[in-house]
Amino acid sequence: QGQLIQSGGGLVRAGDSLSLSCTERGGTFSGYGMGWFRQTPEKKEREFVAAIMWEAAVPLYSPTFKGRFTISRDTGLGTGYLQMSSLQPEDTAIYFCASSDVWNGSYEPGYKNWGQGTQVTVSS
Secondary structure, eight states: OOOEEEEEOEEEETTOOEEEEEEETTSOOOSSEEEEEEEOTTOSSOEEEEEEETTTTEEEEOTTTBTTEEEEEETTTTEEEEEEOSOOGGGOEEEEEEEESSOOTTOGGGOOEEOOOEEEEEEO
């Protein structure tokens, strides 16, 4: 699997929406699934946000984010997206995308290919 390149992120206000994207270099996603995780300064481990089976477009959400975050993908562009709404200061974190050649769902150690991470900061 090729390098995952993330874009999006930045500084927003509480209540705002923000979209993150993740593209495999070359424009063709070669994995079976894509996951999104986040890491805050308070927690060493990455927290699962959502994942999607690439071809079937079947999503899986952490209950914490379901209804507020939406995962999607564009197979033609080889790009996955995480649309975040109603952001709150506690959503401030570094967000990572990751890919795997089998379905790992929320199982973080199963993802071997990671994006560089993008900072999302939500001000109150």
